[in-house]
Amino acid sequence: MREEVAANLKLWDGWTDIHMTGEFYDVEGFVADPTSRPFDWVTRGVLGDVTGKRLLHLQSHIGIDTLGLALAGAVNVMGVDFSPRAVAAAQSIARRLNLPVQFVQADVTDLPDTVPEAAFDIVFTSHGTIMWLPELEGWARMIASRLAPGGVFHIIDAHPFLALFDDSCEEPPLKVGYPYFSREPLYFQEHGSYADRTADFVADSYFWQHTLSEIVGALLGAGLRIQQLSEYPVVAWKVLEFMEQDDDGLWRMPPGTGDIPLMFSLSASRP
Numbered sequence: 001m002r003e004e005v006a007a008n009l010k011l012w013d014g015w016t017d018i019h020m021t022g023e024f025y026d027v028e029g030f031v032a033d034p035t036s037r038p039f040d041w042v043t044r045g046v047l048g049d050v051t052g053k054r055l056l057h058l059q060s061h062i063g064i065d066t067l068g069l070a071l072a073g074a075v076n077v078m079g080v081d082f083s084p085r086a087v088a089a090a091q092s093i094a095r096r097l098n099l100p101v102q103f104v105q106a107d108v109t110d111l112p113d114t115v116p117e118a119a120f121d122i123v124f125t126s127h128g129t130i131m132w133l134p135e136l137e138g139w140a141r142m143i144a145s146r147l148a149p150g151g152v153f154h155i156i157d158a159h160p161f162l163a164l165f166d167d168s169c170e171e172p173p174l175k176v177g178y179p180y181f182s183r184e185p186l187y188f189q190e191h192g193s194y195a196d197r198t199a200d201f202v203a204d205s206y207f208w209q210h211t212l213s214e215i216v217g218a219l220l221g222a223g224l225r226i227q228q229l230s231e232y233p234v235v236a237w238k239v240l241e242f243m244e245q246d247d248d249g250l251w252r253m254p255p256g257t258g259d260i261p262l263m264f265s266l267s268a269s270r271p
């Protein structure tokens with residue numbers, strides 16, 4: 001495993017412990033009432049009806065969305081995450097809800113045989129995913145190999161253009177802080193977690209910028225056909241300090257601060 005990915009793994013193991021108890025994921029609330037965390041309108045629109053669909057969820061973290069998809073009617077649901085602590089946490093929540101969802105610990109760019117090939121109608125990943133991956137060719141190959149013929153991959157994530165802007169700015173105007181085309185990882189020292197900035201935790205993190213053409217190119221290169229590509233003026237988490245949350249739970253730029261794409265979705269099918 002490359003050094004930066006190993007550092008990220010340590011980070012995610014640590015963050016998992018914070019996320020299991022904090023308000024952000026509200027695990028106890030979810031276990032008490034799994035309908036308390038409905039999917040946002042973009043996710044619902046992109047995924048459509050998942051009833052009866054065999055579903056693989058990549059980078060499943062503590063499994064809240066994975067379990068939500070099983071509750072929405074998906075079958076043979078499997079979540080994959082490289083963090084052993086996240087997988088253990090997801091398994092414990094699945095047990096408490098008595099849901100037959102399998103969680104596998106693996107790097108999404110190198111899936112093991114326990115994630116069967118050509119076995120899924122839907123492969124899904126969302127909200128904070130490919131920024132953790134150094135390259136997308138292996139990722140796309142894994143996705144294509146796990147889709148059944150006619151199956152569809154969906155990704156919903158922060159727009160690569162948004163990743164250019166300095167997220168340490170507390171106020172407008174937008175300031176370009178990061179490169180678009182660089183393949184080198186960006187290094188940060190994380191204090192607390194995105195879910196709880198006050199948590200007593202410090203760790204290194206490495207992000208990779210992936211351009212829109214790199215994402216599309218990797219999926220086309222793996223033999224998938226692009227079905228749709230959409231851009232949105234909303235994003236699922238507060239990427240910039242001065243974003244405002246709407247009634248739909250998604251975050252927007254305040255009026256006059258920049259009419260820029262904040263999120264994208266892409267669906268690609270296996271012929």
Ligand SMILES: C[S@@+](CC[C@H](N)C(=O)[O-])C[C@H]1O[C@@H](n2cnc3c(N)ncnc32)[C@H](O)[C@@H]1O
Pocket residue numbers: 005008012058059060061062063064065066080081082083086106107108109125126127128129132133
């Ligand atoms: C922000 S979370 C994704 C949110 C998730 N979709 C959810 O339902 O909550 C990112 C996840 O990616 C995982 N991750 C990061 N790099 C990975 C890799 N190379 N392979 C597998 N999982 C990875 C982390 O452990 C973490 O759980």
